[in-house]
Amino acid sequence: xxxxxxxxxxxxxxxxxxxxxxxxxxxxxxxxxxxxxxxxxxxxxxxxxxxxxxxxxxxxxxxxxxxxxxxxxxxxxxxxxxxxxxxxxxxxxxxxxxxxxxxxxxxxxxxxxxxxxxxxxxxxxxxxxxxxxxxxxxxxxxxxxxxxxxxxxxxxxxxxxxxxxxxxxxxxxxxxxxxxxxxxxxxxxxxxxxxxxxxxxxxxxxxxxxxxxxxxxxxxxxxxxxxxxxxxxxxxxxxxxxxxxxxxxxxxxxxxxxxxxxxxxxxxxxxxxxxxxxxxxxxxxxxxxxxxxxxxxxxxxxxxxxxxxxxxxxxxxxxxxxxxxxxxxxxxxxxxxxxxxxxxxxxxxxxxxxxxxxxxxxxxxxxxxxxxxxxxxxxxxxxxxxxxxxxxxxxxxxxxxxx
Amino acid sequence: xxxxxxxxxxxxxxxxxxxxxxxxxxxxxxxxxxxxxxxxxxxxxxxxxxxxxxxxxxxxxxxxxxxxxxxxxxxxxxxxxxxxxxxxxxxxxxxxxxxxxxxxxxxxxxxxxxxxxxxxxxxxxxxxxxxxxxxxxxxxxxxxxxxxxxxxxxxxxxxxxxxxxxxxxxxxxxxxxxxxxxxxxxxxxxxxxxxxxxxxxxxxxxxxxxxxxxxxxxxxxxxxxxxxxxxxxxxxxxxxxxxxxxxxxxxxxxxxxxxxxxxxxxxxxxxxxxxxxxxxxxxxxxxxxxxxxxxxxxxxxxxxxxxxxxxxxxxxxxxxxxxxxxxxxxxxxxxxxxxxxxxxxxxxxxxxxxxxxxxxxxxxxxxxxxxxxxxxxxxxxxxxxxxxxxxx
Numbered sequence: 001x002x003x004x005x006x007x008x009x010x011x012x013x014x015x016x017x018x019x020x021x022x023x024x025x026x027x028x029x030x031x032x033x034x035x036x037x038x039x040x041x042x043x044x045x046x047x048x049x050x051x052x053x054x055x056x057x058x059x060x061x062x063x064x065x066x067x068x069x070x071x072x073x074x075x076x077x078x079x080x081x082x083x084x085x086x087x088x089x090x091x092x093x094x095x096x097x098x099x100x101x102x103x104x105x106x107x108x109x110x111x112x113x114x115x116x117x118x119x120x121x122x123x124x125x126x127x128x129x130x131x132x133x134x135x136x137x138x139x140x141x142x143x144x145x146x147x148x149x150x151x152x153x154x155x156x157x158x159x160x161x162x163x164x165x166x167x168x169x170x171x172x173x174x175x176x177x178x179x180x181x182x183x184x185x186x187x188x189x190x191x192x193x194x195x196x197x198x199x200x201x202x203x204x205x206x207x208x209x210x211x212x213x214x215x216x217x218x219x220x221x222x223x224x225x226x227x228x229x230x231x232x233x234x235x236x237x238x239x240x241x242x243x244x245x246x247x248x249x250x251x252x253x254x255x256x257x258x259x260x261x262x263x264x265x266x267x268x269x270x271x272x273x274x275x276x277x278x279x280x281x282x283x284x285x286x287x288x289x290x291x292x293x294x295x296x297x298x299x300x301x302x303x304x305x306x307x308x309x310x311x312x313x314x315x316x317x318x319x320x321x322x323x324x325x326x327x328x329x330x331x332x333x334x335x336x337x338x339x340x341x342x343x344x345x346x347x348x349x350x351x352x353x354x355x356x357x358x359x360x361x362x363x364x365x366x367x368x369x370x371x372x373x374x375x376x377x378x379x380x381x382x383x384x385x386x387x388x389x390x391x392x393x394x395x396x397x398x399x400x401x402x403x
Numbered sequence: 404x405x406x407x408x409x410x411x412x413x414x415x416x417x418x419x420x421x422x423x424x425x426x427x428x429x430x431x432x433x434x435x436x437x438x439x440x441x442x443x444x445x446x447x448x449x450x451x452x453x454x455x456x457x458x459x460x461x462x463x464x465x466x467x468x469x470x471x472x473x474x475x476x477x478x479x480x481x482x483x484x485x486x487x488x489x490x491x492x493x494x495x496x497x498x499x500x501x502x503x504x505x506x507x508x509x510x511x512x513x514x515x516x517x518x519x520x521x522x523x524x525x526x527x528x529x530x531x532x533x534x535x536x537x538x539x540x541x542x543x544x545x546x547x548x549x550x551x552x553x554x555x556x557x558x559x560x561x562x563x564x565x566x567x568x569x570x571x572x573x574x575x576x577x578x579x580x581x582x583x584x585x586x587x588x589x590x591x592x593x594x595x596x597x598x599x600x601x602x603x604x605x606x607x608x609x610x611x612x613x614x615x616x617x618x619x620x621x622x623x624x625x626x627x628x629x630x631x632x633x634x635x636x637x638x639x640x641x642x643x644x645x646x647x648x649x650x651x652x653x654x655x656x657x658x659x660x661x662x663x664x665x666x667x668x669x670x671x672x673x674x675x676x677x678x679x680x681x682x683x684x685x686x687x688x689x690x691x692x693x694x695x696x697x698x699x700x701x702x703x704x705x706x707x708x709x710x711x712x713x714x715x716x717x718x719x720x721x722x723x724x725x726x727x728x729x730x731x732x733x734x735x736x737x738x739x740x741x742x743x744x745x746x747x748x749x750x751x752x753x754x755x756x757x758x759x760x761x762x763x764x765x766x767x768x769x770x771x772x773x774x775x776x777x778x779x780x781x782x783x784x785x786x787x788x789x790x791x792x793x794x795x
Contacts, residue, residue, distance in 0.1 A: 001412075001472040002405045003713045009404075072404045262792045276792055279785065286785035290707070290733045297706035301406050308407070319699050396698060397691035401671055403683075 003297075005076070013076045016055075020084040023049050030353060032085040035371025037208075037351045040123065040165040046087055047120030056118040057094050064102055064114050071303035075251070082252030083259070092161070093117045093124035096240045097170050100187070104228035104236050113168075113189070127157040127171035127190070127214065128237070134159075135391050137172070138181040138234060142216060144173035144188055146223070146230075151175075151188060153196075153219040159385070163199050163212040166192050176231050187233035189225040196220070204381075206374035207348060242313050244386050249299050249320035250328055254292050257331035261285060264338045264368060275338055288330050295323045315399035318392035325382035325389065336376040342366070343373045406709070408476065416476055418453055422446075423484035429759050435487050436615035440573060442487035448520050456494055457518025460502055465515035471650065475657040475712035482661025485762055487615055489523055489570035491658075496651045497524035497578050500595070504635035504643040509597070513576075525574035526651075527565035527598075527621055528644055533588075535775040537580070537644055540593050544581035547627055558629040559583075561596060564622055569773070571619035572609040575600050579623070583638055595640040597632040598623070614769040615762070642720075649727040652774045653715035656708040656730045659738045659770045663701045666745045666763045670694065673749055690748060697741050704737040725787050728780040735777030738767040 005013070028042050050056050058077050060066020069077065081088070089095075098117055101110055116122040133140040142155025153173055163169065169190050176184030190197075196219040201209045228236055265276035265285065276282050302316050336343045342365050349355050350370035357365065383389045397403045408416070427446060435443045450456050459474055460466025467473075474495060481490060498517050501510055501524075516522035533539025542563025561581045568577065577598045585592030598605060604626040609619040635643050674685030674694060684690055707730040714726030742764040746753035753760050771777055 001408065001475075001709065001713065003710070005404060262788075266792050276789060279782075282789060283781060283785045286732075286781055286788050289788065290729050290781075290784065291703070293710060293729055294703040294706040294733060297709055298702050300404060301702075301706065304404070304406055319702055322699060323703065390692070393692040393695040394688070396695040397685075397688075400698065401685075401691070401694055403671075403674060403685040403691050403694065 005072070009072060009076060012073060013080060016077055016080045017084070019053060019055075020080055020086055023053070024084060024086050025049075027353065028087060029085055032087060034353075034367055035351070035375060036353050038087055040162075043087055043090065044120045044123065047089060050089070051119050056120070057089075057098065059095070060098060060114075060118070061102070064098075064110070065118050071300070071307055075300060075303075078252040079255065082256040085256065088253065090123065091244070092126050092170075093122070096126065096244050097124055099243050100170075100227060100236050100240050103239065104187075108224070109189075109227065122167045123162070123165045124168050124170060125160055125163045125166035125192075127160060127169045129159040130156060131158050135388055137237070138185065140172055140174060140185065142171065142173050144175050144186060144221070146175070149223050151221045151223060151226070153188070153190065153216045153221055155216050157214045157216070158202070158212075160199075160212045160214050161210060163192070163214055164201065164209070168192060169214070170227075172233055172237055175233075182234040184231055185233035185237065186230050187227040187236045188221055189227060190216075190219065190221050194219050194221065204378060206378045207346070208374065208378065210378070239312075241387060242317055249295065249317075249324035250382075251292075251296055251299055251324065254295070254324065254327050254331060257328060257335065258285075258289060258292060260368075261331055261335050261338065264335055264366075264372075267366065268338050268340070270340075281334075281338070284334055288327060288334070291323065291327050291330075295320070295327060298323070315395050318387075318395045318400075321386065322383075322389050322392045328382055329376075329379050332372070332376045332379045336372045339366075339369055339372060342369050345370070346373070412473060412476055415453075415473065416480065419455070419477065419480045422449060422453070423480065423486070427484050427486060429485075429762075432485055432487065432615075436611075441611065441615070441617035442489065442573070446486070447488050450488065450490070451518065451520030454518075455490065456520050457514075459494065459498065460514045460518060464502075464510050465518045466502075471653060471712045471716050474650075474654055475708060478654045478657035479661035479708075482658035482766070483665045485615070485662075485759070485766060489525070489573060489616075491651060491654055492525045492570035492574070493517060493523045495654045496526040496647050497576075499650045500526070500578055500634060500643060500647040503646065504595070504640075508631070509634065522576070523570070523574050524576045524578060525568050525571045526647070527568045527571070527577045527579045528648065529566050529568075531564055531566045533566075535779045536588065537648060538590050538593065538641055539588050540580050540582045541587050542579065542581040542623065544583045544594055544596065546583075558627055558632070559594075559596065561598065561623045561626040561628060564620065566620055567618050568621055569612075569618050570616065571607060571621065572617050577605075577621065578634060579621070580640060580644055581623075590641050592638050593640045593644070594637050595634040595644060596628045597634060598626060598628055602626050602628075612769060614766040646720075646723070648774055649723055650715050652727050652731045652780070653708075653711035655770050655773060656704075656711045656727075656734045659734050659767055660701070660705050660708045662763050662767050662770075663704055663738060663741045666741055666760065666767070667694075667697050667701050669760055669763070670697065670745045670748050673752070677750075684748075693744055693748060697744055700737040700740050704734045704741075707733045707737075721787060721791075724783060728775075728783040728787070731775060732777045732780035732784055735771035735780065738771055739777075742767040 031038055055067055058067040058069040059074050062068040101113055130140050144151035144153045169192055171188045171190055172185050173188050174184050175186040196217040198215040200213045202211045202213060203209055266274050268275040270278050299320055306313050347370050454467050455477055457466045458469040462468050501513055528537055530539055530541055544559045544561055547558040547560040579596050579598050580593050582592050583594055604624045606622045607619045612618050674690060675683050677684050710726045711730035714723055717723045745760055746764050749760050752758055
C-alpha cells in the first residue's frame with residue numbers, strides 16, 4: 001500500500017508539464033482559462049501538437065501508434081493537462097471508438113482509421129441514441145438493409161455531440177428485427193459526407209449548439225465499413241460504453257473545476273472579505289473536495305485492480321461515472337453561486353475572446369463570470385448522458401450486487 | 404502507487420480473520436460486552452500471542468515495526484468482528500504516544516509490556532467543557548517540589564476532571580494532559596503525565612458506552628506524579644497529543660470501513676432472502692438503488708481510509724491533518740448513510756438487539772462521535788483549505 005509516485009513517474013510528470021507549458025497555444029489557454037467557446041480548429045490543433053510529440057493517444061498500445069502508458073502514467077498526464085488548462089481530447093474517437101476498432105475491427109479498418117484518429121485528421125461523432133431509444137438503447141430502430149456491397153441506412157439519431165464538426169460517425173443500426181432487440185444490432189462506420197445525411201442543431205438550455213439530430217435517408221454505406229460481425233453490434237456497444245464511463249469519471253476536469261472554484265471564491269467579495277473566508281461557503285467547497293479526494297483513489301484502485309488481474313473494466317466503472325458526474329455538477333453549481341447576482345447576465349458575445357467589457361459592468365463583473373451559469377446549466381447533462389445515474393445504479397444492482 | 408497488501412499483511416489478516424470466526428462470534432461478543440470487564444481477557448492474550456499488541460512498535464522495544472497501514476488492516480477486522488478489547492486506547496493512542504514522544508527509559512519499560520499484553524493504558528485528553536478541543540486543558544499540573552518526587556526529583560500535583568476516557572476502567576495507567584501555565588485553551592503550557600490507576604487522589608466514574616465498550620470520567624485531586632512520569636517535553640505536549648489522536652482517528656476510519664463493508668454484506672443478504680409480495684425485496688428498484696448508494700459510499704470510504712492510513716504518520720503536519728480530518732469527516736458521513744440505511748432496509752429486523760445489524764449501526768454511530776465528529780473534522784479540513792488557497 002503506497003500512494004507515492006516513483007522517481008520515474010515524477011520525471012514523466014515534469015516532462016509532461018514542461019511540454020504543456022511550452023506547447024499549449026496561448027489563445028487556447030486563454031479560452032480554457034476564461035471558459036470561452038472552443039471551436040473545432042482549437043481542438044484539432046491541440047490534437048496535432050500532441051501527436052507530433054508522440055502523445056496523441058497515451059492510453060493506446062504502441063502497436064497502434066499510442067504511447068502505451070499504464071494507468072498511473074495516464075493519470076499523471078490527465079492531472080497535468082487539467083492543471084495547465086489544456087483542452088480535453090476527443091473522447092468519442094480516442095477513448096470509445098478506438099478500443100472497439102482495436103478489439104473487433106479487421107486489419108484494413110485498423111490501418112485506415114486509427115492513424116487518422118490519432119493525427120487529428122478525422123473528427124468522429126457517435127450515433128447511438130434515437131428519439132425513442134434513450135436509456136433503453138437496445139430498442140433502436142435505425143435500419144441498415146444489405147443491398148449488394150452496401151447497406152442502405154434509414155432512420156434518425158439524436159443527442160449527437162459535435163456532429164457539425166464530424167468527418168465520420170459510428171452508428172448502431174438494426175440489421176435484424178427477429179429475436180431479442182439486442183441480437184439484431186450492428187456497428188457501422190459512416191462517412192458524414194455521404195448523400196442522404198441531414199443534420200439539424202439542437203440548442204441546449206445554455207443557448208449553445210453542442211448537440212444535433214441526424215437523419216439518414218437511403219444512405220449507402222459500403223459493407224467494408226461494418227465493424228466485426230453483423231448482428232454482434234450490441235457486444236461492441238457495451239464494450240464501448242464501459243470505456244465511455246471510465247472516462248466519465250472526469251477526474252482531470254473535476255480537479256480543474258475545483259481549483260478554479262477556489263480562485264473564484266478567493267476573488268469574490270462577501271461582507272467586505274474574500275468569499276472563501278465565509279465558513280458556510282467554504283465548507284461546501286470542502287465537502288466536494290472530499291468527494292473528489294476519495295474518487296481519485298477509488299478510480300486508481302479500480303484501474304490498478306483491472307490491470308493487475310489483466311481483465312477488462314467491468315461494472316465497477318458505474319461507481320466512477322456516478323460520482324464523477326455528480327462532483328463536476330456540484331463544482332459548477334458552486335462556481336455559479338460564488339458570483340452571487342453576477343450569475344444573472346446572459347452575454348452570448350462574452351464567450352468570445354474578442355469581447356470587450358462595458359466599463360460600468362466591469363466594476364463588479366469579472367472576466368471569468370460570463371461562462372459560469374451556462375456551464376452549470378450545460379453540465380446537468382453529465383448525470384443523464386452515457387447511461388443516466390439511474391441506469392448506472394441498475395447496473396450496480398444487477399451486475400455487482402446480483403439483485 | 405500500489406494498492407496491494409504484502410504477503411505478511413495478508414497472513415496477518417488471515418490469522419485475525421480465523422480467530423474472529425473461531426473464537427469471537429456474535430453471541431460470544433455479546434457475552435463479553437455484558438461482562439464486568441466489558442471485553443475478553445482471553446482474546447487480549449491471544450492478540451499478544453499473535454503479535455498484534457506489539458505491531459506498531461520498533462523492534463528494539465520488542466515490537467514488530469509495523470506501519471500505519473498494518474494498523475489499518477487490523478482495525479478493519481476489529482470493525483468487522485466488533486471486537487471490544489482496548490486495542491485503540493492501549494496500542495494506537497497511548498502506545499503511539501509513548502513510541503513517538505516518551506523518553507527511552509519509559510519506552511523500554513512500557514512498550515514490551517504492552518506488546519506482551521501485560522499492560523493497558525487509556526488516554527485522558529478531553530475535558531468537560533472542551534468538546535473535541537485538545538488544547539482545552541483546565542486540569543492543573545503544579546510543581547510538587549523535590550520532597551514528593553521519587554529519589555528526590557521534583558514532581559507534579561495534578562488536579563482536574565477528564566471526560567469520557569475510553570477504556571478507562573481496565574487501564575493500568577492513564578496518560579493525562581494537564582496544564583502548568585497559560586489560559587485554558589492555550590496551545591502552550593500543556594504537559595502529558597503517566598498516572599497509575601491506583602494513584603491516591605484519583606477517582607473514576609465508570610460506565611458502559613453505547614457500542615458495548617467501557618469508558619469513565621476521571622477526577623484528579625492532588626494526584627502526585629514524579630518527574631519520570633512525564634511523557635515528552637514539559638509544556639509542549641499538545642503537538643504530540645494531536646499527532647496521537649490523528650493516528651487514532653485514522654485507525655477509527657479503518658474500523659468504520661470494516662463495519663461498513665460487513666453491514667453492506669448483511670444488508671445485501673437480507674435483500675436477497677427476505678420475501679414480500681411474493682418476491683425477494685431486492686427486486687424492488689427503490690431498494691436496489693439505495694443498496695447501490697451504500698456500495699458507492701463503501702468504496703469511497705475505503706479510499707479515504709487508505710489516504711488517512713498512508714498520511715497519518717507523516718512528518719508534514721498539514722498533510723497529516725488534511726488526510727486524517729478529510730477521511731474522518733467523509734467516513735463519518737458515509738457511516739451515517741450506510742448505518743441508517745442498513746437498519747431501514749432490514750425493516751423491523753434492523754431494530755432488534757438479537758441481530759448484529761443494530762450493533763454495527765451503533766458502533767458506526769459512536770465511531771463518528773469519537774475523536775472528533777464529521778462536523779469537527781470538516782471544519783479542520785475546511786480551515787486548512789483556506790490557508791492553502793491563499794498560499795498558492
